[in-house]
Amino acid sequence: MGKKVAVVGFGQTKGRSARKDVNGVELINEAVVAALADAELTIKDIDAVVIGNMDHFEGVNYVDSWSVEGSGGVMKPIFKVTTGGTTGTTVAMSAYYHVASGMFDKVLAIGWEKNSESDTTGAIITAFDPVWERPNLGGAIAGLALEASKYMSTYGITERDGARVAVRERLHALNNPFAHLHQEWMKGIPVDQLVELLVTSKENVMLAYPLRMSDMCPRTDAAAAAIFASEDVAEKMAAVPAWVASTTNRHNFALAGDVDMDRNTTMASAAKRAFEKAGIKEPLKEIGVCELYLPYSYAGLKWMEDYGFCAYGEGPKLVWDKVTDMDGELPVNPSGGVMSSNPIGATGLIRVGEAALQIMRKAGTRQVQKDVNFAFITGFGGCYWADVMVLGKKKPS
Amino acid sequence: MEKKKDEKELLTIGSGDLYQPYSWSVGHYGSKFLHELKDHKKLLGIRCPKCNKVYVPPRKVCGKCYVAMDEFVELSDEGEIYACTIIQFGFVDPGTGIQRPVPYGYAFIKLDGADTCLSHFVDSTDPEKFKVGARVKAVFEEKRKGSIVDIKHFTLI
Numbered sequence A: 001m002g003k004k005v006a007v008v009g010f011g012q013t014k015g016r017s018a019r020k021d022v023n024g025v026e027l028i029n030e031a032v033v034a035a036l037a038d039a040e041l042t043i044k045d046i047d048a049v050v051i052g053n054m055d056h057f058e059g060v061n062y063v064d065s066w067s068v069e070g071s072g073g074v075m076k077p078i079f080k081v082t083t084g085g086t087t088g089t090t091v092a093m094s095a096y097y098h099v100a101s102g103m104f105d106k107v108l109a110i111g112w113e114k115n116s117e118s119d120t121t122g123a124i125i126t127a128f129d130p131v132w133e134r135p136n137l138g139g140a141i142a143g144l145a146l147e148a149s150k151y152m153s154t155y156g157i158t159e160r161d162g163a164r165v166a167v168r169e170r171l172h173a174l175n176n177p178f179a180h181l182h183q184e185w186m187k188g189i190p191v192d193q194l195v196e197l198l199v200t201s202k203e204n205v206m207l208a209y210p211l212r213m214s215d216m217c218p219r220t221d222a223a224a225a226a227i228f229a230s231e232d233v234a235e236k237m238a239a240v241p242a243w244v245a246s247t248t249n250r251h252n253f254a255l256a257g258d259v260d261m262d263r264n265t266t267m268a269s270a271a272k273r274a275f276e277k278a279g280i281k282e283p284l285k286e287i288g289v290c291e292l293y294l295p296y297s298y299a300g301l302k303w304m305e306d307y308g309f310c311a312y313g314e315g316p317k318l319v320w321d322k323v324t325d326m327d328g329e330l331p332v333n334p335s336g337g338v339m340s341s342n343p344i345g346a347t348g349l350i351r352v353g354e355a356a357l358q359i360m361r362k363a364g365t366r367q368v369q370k371d372v373n374f375a376f377i378t379g380f381g382g383c384y385w386a387d388v389m390v391l392g393k394k395k396p397s
Numbered sequence B: 001m002e003k004k005k006d007e008k009e010l011l012t013i014g015s016g017d018l019y020q021p022y023s024w025s026v027g028h029y030g031s032k033f034l035h036e037l038k039d040h041k042k043l044l045g046i047r048c049p050k051c052n053k054v055y056v057p058p059r060k061v062c063g064k065c066y067v068a069m070d071e072f073v074e075l076s077d078e079g080e081i082y083a084c085t086i087i088q089f090g091f092v093d094p095g096t097g098i099q100r101p102v103p104y105g106y107a108f109i110k111l112d113g114a115d116t117c118l119s120h121f122v123d124s125t126d127p128e129k130f131k132v133g134a135r136v137k138a139v140f141e142e143k144r145k146g147s148i149v150d151i152k153h154f155t156l157i
């Protein structure tokens, strides 16, 4: 079964639209220094490094080597991971496997991206099949708009339902000093009124129907780093280690047109398996907080149904009933989520780190009030592939 | 003050106009699809002998059953909109280096006889008519080169 593994430290940079004051290596270094400080470790304590980003965004193809001075990887074993939107969660999974194998005790996981350095949509398109798809693909925004169109048509979902998710994410981000988007103007305005504003304002530009600017994630420069430690040392390093209760991932489709958009089948399958492995029978009751890779608003409705938090078509009810708000039964994305910061290669690892902070009760102004026994984390990428991880307060038996 | 100074001092270095041409292998099945499209305006799919699923474009292996496929199926040039959007934001097409003209219709189209979708352009930006379930037909380029964009776009019928 392997060693038990916990997250014992986390660090991240503040999300910004452009960090011209640092190059990629320097940005990475900021996150690593913060993570080491959080775990009260030095780089000498680290046995191996896993690092990830999406090469296309910066046009640098040998990041594992290029970044060693910033990552702390000089003369250490390094793995580089690049899996699209899931990169950060796959980095976390890889760091977990490194430690669970018994080969390493303390592994540094790093995710980063400087999206300001290229055209994000153009770069995303290069992650798809060059012969069959690139000539007509419209990047992530168009692909997600397709999914929204299908979901809205099948279940009679409205633009207001989507906007309600956007409002939640942006209100939560106001509590997170690391979030990229801080929409201060939203403060003090009732939720219903904010939703109305988002679906009627001309300033809220339509990008690809039904997705407006407010329905999408931003493009962000940021880095994150987390330290994964084995059961032999974890309890010495953190007062409350965030234990990896389970993790798994799923890939299904090769081409975008193959994707079955009726349901998010990869997320559903991965979540089901991860809950089983963690011993979770009633996800809505047993999970204390979620940090989900929701790249756009309607994912916060449809995918919630696929995770098993409610029946098909009832995502909107769950969200309108405030279940997923900060003080709800299942707070979703206290950090503000992907819709408030999306430094692509770091995004999944930020979900893991934020979930760990909630378990450790170190999330500061964005800490949920309720006790968190389990935190649920997802990563999402390209042709609907899915990473999931469950962190727990109790050491797994 | 500090910010203004930073804006002057902090440099970015541009890549210039990159040009990095590739030649992607299409294989036997992909080539057969493109030849049929170019020479006869025909669209080919391929059927899995185990699960019966018809894939377009044709490929050699059904990933789910993990068996080889060799039964080509001629598909209709008509089908149904499975999912759709009207793209209104401009972005640089990495295949051409120029900004795609917007707005344009984009959809997953389930051709009659196929179980997977072809992702393609649709020549409508009218949300009243261009929606899930609408019927469409392929419009072919006059001069075809053996590429997926030999289908110029789909049109509502």
Ligand SMILES: [Zn+2]
Pocket: B048, B049, B050, B051, B052, B053, B062, B063, B064, B065, B066
């Ligand atoms: Zn099959």
